[in-house]
Amino acid sequence: MNMAEHLHQALVGLLAVGGAFFCLVAALGVVRLPDALTRMHASSKAGALGCGMVLVAVALFFPGIDVLARAIAAILFLLLSTPVAAHMIGRAIYASEPPDSVIAPYDELRGSADDPAVRMRQAHAKGAEKHAAQPPSAKIRTGDVT
């Protein structure tokens, strides 16, 4: 085995072990971090980096266009879908907390006009009003309350 092959194998090994390490840290983070939103940081992002590194290792280990193309596609979709999912889950966590609970010691969103919990309650109240104002025969059309 020549030098280049040694280097190649070392690189693949480092990437695979590093990726596994970040996945392990993500799992530990879910157990160790204090609240749901902080846990999101560990689970979604460290997990994405870990998976990405393992995929790069796979692409390097199996030489071939088909493996490379699939690894690139997988990484691309991972990077596209992770933030959207994290954003939606994070927003749902934030909105479903009771409005007086303290999620973060320093919080510029809680209680402001942009607070999703406040906005959701307003939308609910509006929907209930509309619902009550309509005669019973019109109730079938109340799907579009928001």
Place this chain on the structure above:
Amino acid sequence: MTLFLFNFLLAIAWMAFNADFSLTGFVAGFALGHLVLWLARPLYPGQRYFHVLWGSFGYILWLVKEIWVSSWKVARSVLGFGPAVRPAVVAVPLDVRTDMEITLLASSVTLTPGTLSLDVSPDRRTLYVHTMFGEDAATVRDDIKLAMERRILELLR
């Protein structure tokens, strides 16, 4: 956009001439076509193709570096020998305006570990960011505005 189409067609032409319809053939054709178009760039005044293509390339590299650096920070913190976890929600005033720019910024913020975009205000002037290391709101704001948003604006405008 037209230049991208030209580049794509040049790559297809290269593949056809070499009868090599593989990914390598496409990449080689695309690179050669890109070089030809770049040499002919005085013919297309006001085009932004090269700026956007190379800019996105640079932006992705920079983002990967950021993800790496801050993943390391979060990992150390999870294992117990990093900075203390102090969650905070910070309001970041936005200079980006279009849907595309806001989406790109919010996704980049979320992809960088330690920060998570929670919500965009209904008037789309403020991005609310949850951060793991919120010792100082001004630092968090500067990190996002001066590093990330500036790059996105340079890339897309």
